[in-house]
Amino acid sequence: MAEIEDIAFKIVAAFEDNYFEVAKRNIFVALFNRYLSIADPGGDMEQYDAITELGHSYRDEFDRMVKELKDRSLIS
Numbered sequence: 282m283a284e285i286e287d288i289a290f291k292i293v294a295a296f297e298d299n300y301f302e303v304a305k306r307n308i309f310v311a312l313f314n315r316y317l318s319i320a321d322p323g324g325d326m327e328q329y330d331a332i333t334e335l336g337h338s339y340r341d342e343f344d345r346m347v348k349e350l351k352d353r354s355l356i357s
Contacts, residue, residue, distance in 0.1 A: 285337060289332035289336065295355055305355060312346055313328065316342055317332065320334040320338060
C-alpha cells in the first residue's frame with residue numbers, strides 16, 4: 282500500500298516544516314499522541330513508522346487522523 286507510505290511521508294514532512302510554529306506543532310503533537318499511541322503504545326517507533334503501522338493495522342483511525350490534519354490545513 283504505497284498510499285499509506287506516501288501520506289505518512291507527507292505528514293512527517295509537514296510536521297518538520299511547521300515545527301517552529303508553536304500552534305501548529307501543538308496540533309501535530311496532540312494528534313500524534315491521540316492516534317499514534319494506538320499503533321505504538323510504548324512510543325518507541327519513529328513517527329513515520331508509527332504512522333505507517335497505524336495505516337496498515339488501524340485504517341479507520343489513520344483516516345480520521347488524516348482528515349483532521351486536512352481539516353486544519355496542515356496537509357493537503
